[in-house]
Amino acid sequence: MTAQIPYDHQAELEDVLERCNALRQAPVPSGDALPEGYTGTLGHFPVYFPEEIAHAAGLLPVSVLGGGNKLEMKHADARMGSFVCSICRSTAELGLNGSLQSLSGFITHPICDAAKHLAGIWSRNFPEQLSQILYLPQNVNTPGAVRYVAAEYQRLRAELERKTGRSISDEALRASIRVYNENRRLLRDLYAVRRDEPWKLSCTESYLLTRARTRIPCEEHNALLGRALDAIGQRRQAAQDKPRVVFVGGFCEQPPLEMLETIDGNCYVVDDDLLVGLRWLTSDVPDAGDPVWALAESFVERSAASPVQHDARKTKEGYLMEMISSSRADGAVLTAAKFCEPGLDEQVAWSKHLDQLRVPYLVLEFEEKMTSFEQMGMQVETFAESLLFTLA
Amino acid sequence: MTTATLENAPAGAPAAAPFDARAEGQRLFSDWYAALADAPARGQPVANVFVMGNAVEILRTFDFQLVFPEINSLQTGVRKASEEYIRVSEDYGMSPDVCSYVKADVGLILKEQHHPAGQIPKADIAIASNMCSTFIKWAEIWERMLNTPAFVLDLPGQRGGNWQVRPGDAQHAADARWVEAQFRDLIEKCERITGKRFDMDRLAEVEDRVNRMVYHWNNVMQLNRVCPAPYNAMLDGLTYIGIMNVYRGTTEGVEFMRRLEDEIRGKVARGEGRVAQERFRLLFSGTPCYVSMRRLIELFETWGGVFAYSDYLTFAAGGMDAGELVYDTSRPLESLAEITALAAQRGLSNQFFAHERLAQQVRDYDVDGIVFHGIKSCRFVSSGMADTRDYLNRRLQVPSLYIESDLIDPRYWSDAQIKNRVDAFFESLHQQGGGAPLAPKTVAAEAGRAA
């Protein structure tokens, strides 16, 4: 009989977070490193991609999120203008330096023009990969949008079938939907902790936990999140005197981890739009009936919001205010990636709106390749102090 | 498909009076700006539209006065007032790193719609397609600052390299069905705004006029395949596409294009080129720099270099020269959706796979090189440009020049630097044996006979 090892929730959480951080920097798996049951990987660019379709095709969906601040740019500077955002440039670099050569395909979306151009760069440089734009609609309000999205998903399904030589049955799609529904539930739980007991889970930790899905099968991510949530539930950390804020501007290009840590050091980030594409569908996708229709309908009817999706039902100011009020935040950190046109436009609109409503906010611009955070640290500290002062 | 339009369109008939396209273009533009200023007094509904994917045919059916905010912005550049408008918007908070057209327009809003060309009316609706994603962000600014409702027209674009859509195939049918659904939705909105019932016959009439304009426009484009090129695509061509946009679907537009074609045919027949001694035929890829366009052209023309074609003439005129784009006026709405979807793929969103069409156009226009004009303002044209250039250099050995400035922000124009680069480009073309001095290529006699 073996002695029972006492459960150390803190060690367990640290273990999970360490794995997540390793995954953040991990290369795209290929060959023998592919998880069992997968024949290849399908890269996709932010924001949203219906991973279920790739999952059901036996292709591991891999979010391509740029190169972070450790990547040396050797090729992309000559291929993309200096005025293009970092995530596009470093994604091109990852392609050109061979880091993404094992992908079976790379799919981007009409979120902005720089992102659409990545499909062209891919088709010129990596013609062996399936490089496409998945034309998700910018008009989700006209009757017929669901039908259009379903047709676009069917097209993707057929492309992946051709690429893998394997048909994707409705049943396989429904099974994938169920796995992702579980994931959506777990991620909602994670964000509920942030909202209700932010001292138990920092924004950086939650980001790492979420981001892990970009390199491993969803089933494995579910298990990882389950372990993390158990351990977080047992964390006994006392609440500190920090203001509650929401973070916006992380929907596409990834802010450096150090930036999130800097904000965590001074504030409780009780909601954010980091990796919002991985959490795009806000409730369960029906797992009965036509699975492609179910995914399409969820995209149109039950989805999140971002600066790169127009939807007359959700104004940008409206969803920011909804984030602030539902998370009972005291203020907002309005960020934008340098050279990100949609993000920069929104930052102006948001700040004007918060001015009108007298909601305190801090404006920050970031670049994935940033390495110095001292000045940002001072700005955040001053902002947090002023918030606490107003709240006192 | 209706062919009556094409059969009836006179080709090559001599114009009654000499036609000065530039002067006539200016007159039409002044008329248009005057009509803008008067629209509120007339009680005419107003629509903001962009040049790529705009449903103008439907709006004209409802008698909307059209405002082209991109043209307003570029006109601030042409009239040397853009910096002031841009500064006002940057003071308001707009980032230096976004499209300068948007910034000039925000400046215009902050200046209570006072434009150097006249007062710009506020719109009752804005149509923003997804062809350039900035259109949508721009329309959202009007939603906020002017309470103008935005209708986003979602056009499924070219999905990948070598993406061939043929009229009537399953993909085209599916895409057109979605576009048609949106047109029906838009029509309902227009009915509510104007209080008028939609009139299908009027739509057919507008389409017939567009067909005729496009017929002449295609011929005008084709005629520049001749050596020497009768016009400069990046100077004269800018007036032409201005008319293609602003007067699309009008009798004035048809007449302008008809007379323009006649005039250019006459030049071709006489062997008259835009430059006295055409030594280099070039293709311009990108957007103009409206603040310094004459200067830029001068830098090229002094070397005998003429822009025989520019992709700007295709995408900034709605992609209508991209082939087979003729409305079937016997089924106006369905045809409008089908052609709009095709134009989106063949003439607009193919910008993201620019190497394909540029490779073709290099052959069609028999050019000696490509000039790429990259600008921070416009990621729609610029983001993939350096890579496209690299590809064309490597695969097709097409000589090219890359220069950078801006559409309308004079702060990005560096005269000495651009002149140096242009001169060095021509020196290298000479060294490569291109364009022998004072030895213009022979006129391709058959070119310009458009099908």
Ligand code: SF4
């Ligand atoms: S960061 Fe902004 S500009 Fe860059 S790809 Fe994403 S949405 Fe486009």
Ligand code: SF4
């Ligand atoms: S980004 Fe380019 S195409 Fe888009 S609005 Fe600006 S200038 Fe026009």
